[in-house]
Amino acid sequence: MGNWVKACDANNVGSGELYGFDYDDKKILLANLDGKIYATDRICTHAQADLSTGILSEEGVRCPLHLSVFNLENGKPQNPPAEESLKTYNVKIDKNVVYVEI
């Protein structure tokens, strides 16, 4: 069990939006796909691009650099060149605040 960490107000990550935040040395990505918020590591496992500047679609988040798409549920890359999964985190929303279990 990790600690639940306050990430942002839910308004900061509206439907279809990506949002990045840092906690200690971790760089976390929030992604709101169809009203559900997911959290993953924010740095691409291929060559360190920041996924908060990527593109969100039904398949997941697309890396802005070499275009691998990562599934938001399990962090798995859907296409090369990325091979390693992103770490994923549990998310909860309480009183319009997003918390991530780190």
Ligand code: FES
């Ligand atoms: S840095 Fe993300 S696919 Fe290469």
